[in-house]
Amino acid sequence: MRPDHHSTSAIEAVSHAAPALEVARLSFAYGARQVLHDAAFRVMPGEFAVLLGPNGAGKSTLFALITRLFDAPPPGSVRIFGTEMREEPGAALARLGLVFQQPTLDPDISVIENLLYHGALHGLPRAESRRRAMHELERVELADRAGSTVRALSGGQRRRAEVARALLTQPALLLLDEATTGLDMPSRAAVRRHVRNLCTTEGLAVLWATHLIEEVPEEARVIMLAEGRVRAEGTVPEVLAQAAQAPDLPDAFARLTASAKG
Structure with a gap:
C-alpha cells in the first residue's frame, strides 16, 4: 500500500x-x-x-x-x-491503477460518488474511501468540484478526476x-x-x-x-542511437515506424 x-x-x-x-x-x-x-x-x-x-x-x-x-x-x-x-x-x-483511453466516469453522478463507488468495488470502508478521495481530488485541484456532476466538468477536469480515481487504491x-x-x-x-x-x-x-x-x-x-x-x-538518447543515430525523437519515430512497415 x-x-x-x-x-x-x-x-x-x-x-x-x-x-x-x-x-x-x-x-x-x-x-x-x-x-x-x-x-x-x-x-x-x-x-x-x-x-x-x-x-x-x-x-x-x-x-x-x-x-x-x-x-x-x-x-x-x-x-x-x-x-x-x-x-x-x-x-x-x-x-495496479488504470486510466482507460475512453472516459469511464458516470456523467450523471457527482465526482465524489464516482470515487466512492470505485472504493466500494475494491472493498474500502466508506470513511477511508472518502478520506482518500478528497486527498486525491485535492492533489488534482478538484476538491472544490467534488459535489459537481461529472457532466458539469471540462474535459481536462474529467481526466484529472479519472487519475484521482485510479490512485484511490494507492x-x-x-x-x-x-x-x-x-x-x-x-x-x-x-x-x-x-x-x-x-x-x-x-x-x-x-x-x-x-x-x-x-x-x-x-x-x-x-x-x-x-x-x-x-x-x-x-532513454531518449538510447532510442536515437537504436534508430541509426537519429538526430531527434520525431526522426527516430519516423525511421522505426517506417522500418516496421517495410
Whole structure:
C-alpha cells in the first residue's frame, strides 16, 4: 500500500526493488491477424515510461494483456512487482491503477460518488474511501468540484478526476492509455505534470501510452512500439542511437515506424 507521503529514504528504497512491470514474450492475435509479436520490456519503480507508437501499433492490446482483460497466451508473461499475473491475478492487480483511453466516469453522478463507488468495488470502508478521495481530488485541484456532476466538468477536469480515481487504491504502478486524447494543450500538460510528479515524489511507476511524440519528456524511458513489435527501448538518447543515430525523437519515430512497415 502506497502511503500519502514518502520520505527520501523510502523513494531510494524502491529504486532497488524488483521491476514494477516486467513483460516477456507477449504475443497476441485476433484470429489470423497477429497484433503483438514477442513484446518484452520493463518499467522500474519511480520510472515514467512512455509506450510510444502510432495508432494501431498494438498499445491498447498490450494494455489489455497487462491488465488481464485478455489472457496472455503462453509463453508470454506479465509480472507486477515479481508477481506473475497468470498465477496470482488478484495480488498483481491489487498493485495496479488504470486510466482507460475512453472516459469511464458516470456523467450523471457527482465526482465524489464516482470515487466512492470505485472504493466500494475494491472493498474500502466508506470513511477511508472518502478520506482518500478528497486527498486525491485535492492533489488534482478538484476538491472544490467534488459535489459537481461529472457532466458539469471540462474535459481536462474529467481526466484529472479519472487519475484521482485510479490512485484511490494507492497503487504502486499506474497505466494510462492515451489519457490526454481530446484535451487541449494546457489540460494535457496539467495531467502529465501531475503524474510525473508522483513518480518523482512518491516512487510511483508509470506506463504512459501515447502516439504523441511531444508527450515524451527528456527524462522518460521510451518503449517504441510499431506493428506490434518493440522497435527500440531505453532513454531518449538510447532510442536515437537504436534508430541509426537519429538526430531527434520525431526522426527516430519516423525511421522505426517506417522500418516496421517495410
